[in-house]
Amino acid sequence: MSTPAILVTGGAGFIGSHTCKALAGAGYLPVTLDNLSRGNRQDVRWGPFVEADTRDTARVAAALRQHRVSAVIHFAAYAYVGESVEQPEIYYDANVGGLLSVLRACREAGVDKVIFSSSCATYGIPDAVPICEDAPQRPINPYGRTKLIGEQVLIDYARAYGMHHAILRYFNAAGADPAGELSEKHVPETHLIPLALMAAAGRIPRLDVYGTDYPTPDGTCIRDYIHVADLADGHRLALTHLLGGGADLELNLGTGHGQSIFEVLDAVRRVTGRSVPTRLCPRRPGDPPALVADAGRARRMLGFAPQHSGIETIVRHAAPSFGVEKRHEERA
Numbered sequence: 001m002s003t004p005a006i007l008v009t010g011g012a013g014f015i016g017s018h019t020c021k022a023l024a025g026a027g028y029l030p031v032t033l034d035n036l037s038r039g040n041r042q043d044v045r046w047g048p049f050v051e052a053d054t055r056d057t058a059r060v061a062a063a064l065r066q067h068r069v070s071a072v073i074h075f076a077a078y079a080y081v082g083e084s085v086e087q088p089e090i091y092y093d094a095n096v097g098g099l100l101s102v103l104r105a106c107r108e109a110g111v112d113k114v115i116f117s118s119s120c121a122t123y124g125i126p127d128a129v130p131i132c133e134d135a136p137q138r139p140i141n142p143y144g145r146t147k148l149i150g151e152q153v154l155i156d157y158a159r160a161y162g163m164h165h166a167i168l169r170y171f172n173a174a175g176a177d178p179a180g181e182l183s184e185k186h187v188p189e190t191h192l193i194p195l196a197l198m199a200a201a202g203r204i205p206r207l208d209v210y211g212t213d214y215p216t217p218d219g220t221c222i223r224d225y226i227h228v229a230d231l232a233d234g235h236r237l238a239l240t241h242l243l244g245g246g247a248d249l250e251l252n253l254g255t256g257h258g259q260s261i262f263e264v265l266d267a268v269r270r271v272t273g274r275s276v277p278t279r280l281c282p283r284r285p286g287d288p289p290a291l292v293a294d295a296g297r298a299r300r301m302l303g304f305a306p307q308h309s310g311i312e313t314i315v316r317h318a319a320p321s322f323g324v325e326k327r328h329e330e331r332a
């Protein structure tokens with residue numbers, strides 16, 4: 001039997017490149033389609049590369065046909081809340097327009113299985129944590145709205161066209177390939193763990209802590225940090241499920257455990273043995289106080305069980321990406 005080919009849009013990006021590695025390890029051929037607006041060509045190492053924009057329907061359809069693709073994993077999107085508030089047009093265009101184009105190409109090429117990168121941002125400010133999948137989805141920024149629209153498009157296309165889907169709502173992706181073949185990087189860099197490591201390394205003067213007056217035990221925001229290798233494995237499991245004829249899925253991918261900003265900074269100090277200079281700042285607009293997944297449905301439906309997602313492991317695997325020596329080499 002030939003190796004099933006999977007089109008991975010955004011496969012040159014952070015989560016996409018880690019997922020391509022996981023897919024190749026599981027016996028799939030990942031075909032990356034990326035416009036390199038925010039990804040890295042050198043991270044496309046586990047299958048062929050198509051440099052194209054998702055909105056170029058003809059190029060997407062040609063890639064699907066050329067590689068006889070069995071399913072699509074659609075990561076390609078812009079993913080910054082603040083930028084989406086400043087420039088909503090590029091978000092609706094790339095995120096919603098890109099998805100519509102990929103789905104049109106799928107229908108033309110006869111591909112009927114899609115895994116979609118959604119986000120905990122679709123929940124907005126939740127009434128309660130942990131957040132289960134049936135919680136109200138009330139996004140509070142354009143980025144979150146583009147992801148919710150994407151989910152709704154997929155649900156409508158399933159009913160009308162028989163297009164099968166797995167909607168995966170990631171919580172905070174972090175860390176890097178445990179084997180060190182890929183690093184944690186984002187363009188531009190705005191994420192907490194990378195910036196804390198850069199501050200520990202002396203690459204930036206300090207980390208700004210956005211808000212210490214939240215209604216949380218230490219006053220800082222709580223997030224559910226999930227290792228990118230665990231997210232990659234979640235995609236492998238969802239793909240196996242869909243290719244095996246399993247039902248459509250709408251799932252959180254998180255750990256079910258939250259860390260405050262101060263707890264993350266403590267982990268950075270413990271792992272690197274270095275201090276993290278900080279400056280206490282006002283809240284960043286649009287940050288919910290606490291986002292933690294109810295991870296039960298993914299466990300029940302897919303057997304999803306994060307292996308690397310302890311905060312110290314995440315920080316230890318991310319640290320080399322930012323030139324911070326690890327204090328406990330023997331634990332790598």
Ligand SMILES: NC(=O)c1ccc[n+]([C@@H]2O[C@H](COP(=O)([O-])OP(=O)(O)OC[C@H]3O[C@@H](n4cnc5c(N)ncnc54)[C@H](O)[C@@H]3O)[C@@H](O)[C@H]2O)c1
Nearest residue numbers: 010012013014015035037038039053054076077079119173
């Ligand atoms: N990082 C997180 O914590 C997080 C959380 C929830 C959801 N997500 C979602 O996961 C997906 C991947 O996120 P990431 O952190 O790996 O981001 P990333 O920016 O590293 O990767 C996105 C990739 O998509 C490509 N891309 C963007 N627009 C494109 C277009 N129109 N055509 C072709 N390629 C395009 C970029 O070049 C980049 O390589 C995104 O859909 C994001 O919204 C991420």
Ligand SMILES: O=c1ccn([C@@H]2O[C@H](COP(=O)(O)OP(=O)(O)O[C@H]3O[C@H](CO)[C@H](O)[C@H](O)[C@H]3O)[C@@H](O)[C@H]2O)c(=O)[nH]1
Nearest residue numbers: 079119121172190191192193195208209210221223284287
């Ligand atoms: O320099 C910084 C950077 C972040 N934070 C804080 O650290 C927490 C985590 O912030 P990140 O920017 O690392 O992550 P977000 O929770 O804002 O973002 C995540 O969720 C978003 C949707 O809400 C997107 O999906 C995004 O891709 C994903 O990383 C937040 O409370 C933030 O205010 C700081 O205090 N200082």
